[in-house]
Amino acid sequence: xxxxxxxxTIILLNLLGLAIxxxxxxxxxxxxxxxxxxxxxxxxxxxELIATxxxxxxxxxxxxxxxxxxxxxxxxxxxxxxxSQRARLYDTRGRLLADSDRVANRVRSSRLAPAAAQGEAxxxxxxxxxxxxxxxxxxxxxxxxxxxxxxxxxATSDVRINExxxxxxxxxxxxxxxxAVLGVxxxxxxxxxxxxxxxxxxxxxxxxxxVGVALFSSLLLIQRIAVPVLRLARAAxxxxxxxxxxxxxxxxxxxxxxxxxxxxxxxxxxVALSERMVAIERFAADVSHELRNPMTSIRSAVETLELxxxxxxxxxxxxxxxxxVNRLDRLISDISNASRLDAELARNTxxxxxxxRLLADICDFYTATAKTGDVRVSFVPxxxxxxxxxxGREGPLGQVFRNLVDNARSFSSPGGEVRVYLSMTRDxxxxxxxxxxxxxxxDNLETVFERFYTSRPKGAAFGGNSxxxxxxxxxxxxxxxxxxxxxxxxxxDRVLGASFRVAMPLA
Numbered sequence: 001x002x003x004x005x006x007x008x009t010i011i012l013l014n015l016l017g018l019a020i021x022x023x024x025x026x027x028x029x030x031x032x033x034x035x036x037x038x039x040x041x042x043x044x045x046x047x048e049l050i051a052t053x054x055x056x057x058x059x060x061x062x063x064x065x066x067x068x069x070x071x072x073x074x075x076x077x078x079x080x081x082x083x084s085q086r087a088r089l090y091d092t093r094g095r096l097l098a099d100s101d102r103v104a105n106r107v108r109s110s111r112l113a114p115a116a117a118q119g120e121a122x123x124x125x126x127x128x129x130x131x132x133x134x135x136x137x138x139x140x141x142x143x144x145x146x147x148x149x150x151x152x153x154x155a156t157s158d159v160r161i162n163e164x165x166x167x168x169x170x171x172x173x174x175x176x177x178x179x180a181v182l183g184v185x186x187x188x189x190x191x192x193x194x195x196x197x198x199x200x201x202x203x204x205x206x207x208x209x210x211v212g213v214a215l216f217s218s219l220l221l222i223q224r225i226a227v228p229v230l231r232l233a234r235a236a237x238x239x240x241x242x243x244x245x246x247x248x249x250x251x252x253x254x255x256x257x258x259x260x261x262x263x264x265x266x267x268x269x270x271v272a273l274s275e276r277m278v279a280i281e282r283f284a285a286d287v288s289h290e291l292r293n294p295m296t297s298i299r300s301a302v303e304t305l306e307l308x309x310x311x312x313x314x315x316x317x318x319x320x321x322x323x324x325v326n327r328l329d330r331l332i333s334d335i336s337n338a339s340r341l342d343a344e345l346a347r348n349t350x351x352x353x354x355x356x357r358l359l360a361d362i363c364d365f366y367t368a369t370a371k372t373g374d375v376r377v378s379f380v381p382x383x384x385x386x387x388x389x390x391x392g393r394e395g396p397l398g399q400v401f402r403n404l405v406d407n408a409r410s411f412s413s414p415g416g417e418v419r420v421y422l423s424m425t426r427d428x429x430x431x432x433x434x435x436x437x438x439x440x441x442x443d444n445l446e447t448v449f450e451r452f453y454t455s456r457p458k459g460a461a462f463g464g465n466s467x468x469x470x471x472x473x474x475x476x477x478x479x480x481x482x483x484x485x486x487x488x489x490x491x492x493d494r495v496l497g498a499s500f501r502v503a504m505p506l507a
Contacts, residue, residue, distance in 0.1 A: 009224075009257075010221060010225075013220065013221065014214075014217060016213050016217065017209075017210040017212075017214040018210065018214075020206055020209055020210045020213060021206055021207060021210035023206075024203055024205075024207075024210075025203065025206070035192070035195060035196070035199070036159060039169045039195075040157045040159075040169055040171060043085075043169060043170075043171040043187050043188070044155060044157065044171045044173070046085075046171075047155065047171045047172075047173035047185055047187040048173055050076075050079060050087065050173075050185055050187070051173045051175045051176075051185045053075055054067075054072050054075050054076075054175055054185065055176060055182075057071055057075050058071035058072040058075055059175070059177040060177070061177075065177040065178060065180045065182060066182065067091065067097075067175065067177075067182040069089075069091075072097060072098060072183075073089075073097070073098045076098045076100060081100040082189075084190060084191040085100075085187060085188065085189045085190075086099070086100055086101055086187070086188050086189075087100040087185065087186070087187050088100070088185070088186045089175075089183055089184070089185055089186075090183055090184045090185075090186065091182075091183050092151060092181060092182065092183060094144060094148060094151070094184075097183065135161070135163070135165055138161070139160070139161055139162050139163045140163070142158070142160045143160075143170070143186070146158050146160075146170060146172045146186065147172055147184050147186060149172065150172035150173065150174045150184045150186075151174065151181055155172065155173045155174065156171070156172045157169075157170065157171045157172070159192070162188070164190075166193060167190070167193050168188045168189060168190045168192070169188065169189050169192050170186060170187070170189075171186070171187050171188070172184050172185070172186045173185050173186075173187070224259075225259065228255075228263075229259070231249060231252065232247075232249070232252070232259075232263065232266065235247045235248075239270060246267060246270040246271045246273075246274050247263075247266050247267050247270045249267070253267060283451065286452050287335055291328070291331060294324040294325075294327045294328040294331070295328070297320065298321060298324045298325070298328070301317045301320045301324070302321070304317060305318075305321075334469070334472075337468075337472065348395065348396070349393075350391045350392050350393055350480070351391065351392075351393075352389050352390075352391055352507050353390060353391075353392055353393075353394050353397070354388060354389055355388045355389070355390055355397075355422065355429055355504075356381050356386075356388045356422055357387070358394060358397065358398055358401070359379055359381070359401060359420055359431065360379050360381070362398060362401055362402060362405065362420075363378065363405075363420055364379075373414045373415055374409075374414070374415075375408075375409040375412040375413075375414070375415070375417065376415075376416070376417045376418070377405055377409070377418045377420065378418070378419050378420070379420045379422070380419055380420065380421045380422070381422045382421075382422055382423045388422060388424055388429050388506075389506070389507040390480075390505065390506065390507050391480075391507045392480045392504070393480075396476045396479075396480075397476065397480070399472065399473075399476065400472075400473040400476050400502070401420070401431065401433070401502075403470065403472060403473045404433040404470075404473060404500045404502075405418055405433060406469065407469055407470060407500070408433050408434070408435035408437070408498065408500070409435070411435050411437030411438065411497075411498060412436055413437070416435070417435075418433065418434070418435050419434045419435075420432070420433050421433075421434070424506065426506075427505065427506055428503045428505060428506055429503070429504045429506050430501065430502070431501070431502040431503075431504075432499055432500070432501050432502075433499070433500045433501075434489060434497060434498070434499045435497045435498055436496065436497040437497050437498060438495065439488040439489070439490075439496070439498050440486055440488055440498050442488070445485070445486045445487070445488075446485075446486075448470055448486055449470045449471055449473075449474045449486075450471060451467060451468055451471040452467035452468065452471075477504070480504055480505075482502060482503055482504035482505065483502070483503045484500070484501065484502050484503075485500075485501055486498060486499070486500050487499045487500075487501065
């Protein structure tokens with residue numbers, strides 16, 4: 001999930017490097033528009049100052065004002081013009097009167113092209129003569145338009161390409177005496193490209209830091225996510241290939257994020273599967289043992305049947321065979337029901353159900369189908385008008401209560417009674433099934449819920465029960481989050497009968 005702890009970590013780490021890069025770019029982008037504007041403003045102030053000095057020292061004449069070019073040249077020579085700047089003075093016809101580069105005897109240099117091998121043409125450092133001439137012509141035209149604009153109006157400014165192919169920031173200021181325009185001073189600076197390059201170089205540390213953070217975050221994510229997931233995959237493969245019973249990765253299970261949850265879930269799942277496999281193996285062994293007894297009895301009866309000589313002995317063996325076949329059929333049916341129980345519980349979705357109505361229907365069925373001498377079944381609800389609701393599956397829970405009633409009837413004497421009680425507490429529903437039989441040995445109050453436990457009182461028919469009913473009942477009740485246990489009803493030292501109790505969460 002995006003807003004989980006691990007999701008927040010992934011998002012923050014990935015955005016951190018990008019935020020550094022974007023933040024640095026925004027800071028520099030905000031300064032670049034101001035860079036050109038500030039340079040134009042600075043050149044404009046310098047140009048106004050130089051034009052004022054020239055006006056005060058090199059202009060005069062009354063009534064016709066004029067510009068003394070010699071004095072203007074000396075004034076321009078006496079002023080300090082930085083190397084990155086160039087000042088030029090033009091008359092009213094646009095003719096060049098003075099140039100700071102020439103006045104100061106400056107020589108503008110450029111880097112030569114590398115030496116060519118023998119027989120190889122030497123490239124011009126600025127391209128072909130045609131392209132150089134064309135560029136210079138365009139630069140002069142741009143400059144002429146700028147000067148013409150200053151002659152007919154106020155100060156003009158522009159960002160253009162000079163004769164050397166460099167981008168320059170240029171300001172042209174008219175030289176006035178009274179209201180007459182006597183010339184134009186052009187001041188240009190070619191350090192814009194170097195300043196922009198320096199600004200771009202200033203972005204390099206931000207980019208390097210962003211790349212470093214991205215690499216670090218990627219390595220951290222690999223270490224924290226990819227490597228543990230790979231370990232989980234290999235552990236799962238080991239369980240599959242080496243037939244291990246469970247995944248065990250304690251260091252990952254201690255983590256407090258989603259991978260820790262996944263590891264703990266996989267460990268719990270594999271442990272549950274391991275327990276299920278052990279239970280299946282034990283169940284298979286118990287089934288084999290239980291099936292062997294009637295099969296051995298049938299084999300012995302069949303082998304003996306050929307040796308008997310009287311009809312009475314033959315009828316007795318036939319009765320044994322019939323009883324063992326019925327016992328075997330009952331075992332197979334109960335084993336089939338037990339093996340299908342998990343699938344049935346998984347298919348049916350729990351829903352609200354009225355336990356009082358379910359118990360009443362079960363008891364009414366036993367009453368309606370009872371024959372003379374059968375054990376009676378009665379239902380004793382706490383309050384018949386109040387529904388008692390639980391979240392469960394009606395089919396499996398009905399099987400539980402029928403198994404308990406059948407078990408109680410099997411321990412009751414003919415004509416006896418089995419009572420089903422229903423009550424509620426604040427959090428639980430309690431069902432109690434009581435009989436008037438001999439009760440249970442104190443040592444077997446828990447073992448009666450084990451599979452194939454068939455301890456019966458003296459005189460009971462052998463093989464009348466498979467020993468799976470109570471085991472199935474406990475499995476169903478545990479699936480519904482409840483409890484089932486057995487007690488003896490006593491009066492002092494005298495046992496009055498057995499009582500099976502079920503407690504389930506109240507809906």
